[in-house]
Amino acid sequence: MENKAVMVEGFLRVASIVLATMSALLVGLDTQTKTILFIPKKATAKDLQALWVVLIIASIAACYQVTRLFCLAIVWWVNRPCLSSKLVAWICLLLEQAITYMMFAGTVAATQASMVALKGVMEPFYWSKLCNIYTRFCFQIGGGLACTLVASLLLAILSSISANQLFKLYTLNHSISFKNKG
Template identity: 25%
Template sequence: MSSMETEKGAVPTPQAPPVAPTDNKYGVVDVILRVLLLAASIASVVLMVTSKQTEIIVSPFGSRPNAAKFQNSPAFIYLVAALSVAGLYSIITALVSLSYMRKPIVPPKLFWILLIHDVLLLGIVAAATGTAGGVGYIGLKGNTHVRWGKICNVYDKFCRHVGASIIVSLFAAAVLVLLVFVNANSLYRRIPKY
């Protein structure tokens, strides 16, 4: 049998699309961003949890000490919970990224999984940051239309801690946006070009 006959009679078998080799610069950037996410999450949680201040409040019925703490606001509790989840998630995904950096071939499914979870966590962290920011703004400026008084003129240390925590959590959300871009770009580069 000649080689010409085999080529004419052979039925082409479908082959799986090629998997691109690992690009280490994306892996390194991914791990660095995940470590930054961990640091920002921890810093923001510590700032929020340590935001406590007690002041003497004078009223017509007498004076009494009154404490402002993050547990008094569901929005601040939500921020602490969301950033705690983000910190745990960053540890797990950094370890996954490190383990795949050593392999010559990374399955595209991993990038899809990371991308979907990064987007989901971005939504959670952004929502928590926005909610806490809204409550913090009311504490800072008050709302005369509904007669909510501002409290930051009395609880200044508490408000500084809350404000710093919100700014750091905004940085964590920006890191998550960068992670989404890195993983989407890395996944795009693995699409076979015809």
């Protein structure tokens, strides 16, 4: 049963790595140039700070998941648990929750900014609909944000798995102390 749980966690981590990497690549490498009134204008992720934040957070999430996947591989092949210490388990849980929160909050902020680009704002700013000009750019950003949202949902599931592993350590120590007393 433990091996199946490790395999499921490994699959979720690999899927999270793939989605976070796809998101970072789609958002970070997306550019489109259009000529407006004989002046070439270029749209990139750096133009919108929320997209830049999504790029950085997705990259951090992918790197963290690679590290955790490496630890999971050690558990699988060597049968040496990485999370045998409560301190390490707490650190992993807090990191996963922080990364999940940042990724989800960044996705929401970037989605709100993208909606302004898609629909525009009439009053009081009179921002035009940028997605009418940069169509391909907006579609790729939308795909990147969708990947980020799914990756953040996977991170939330993985965070609950980490919480379960942490509380198993407390349950094991608590049951051992009762056996020693009586």
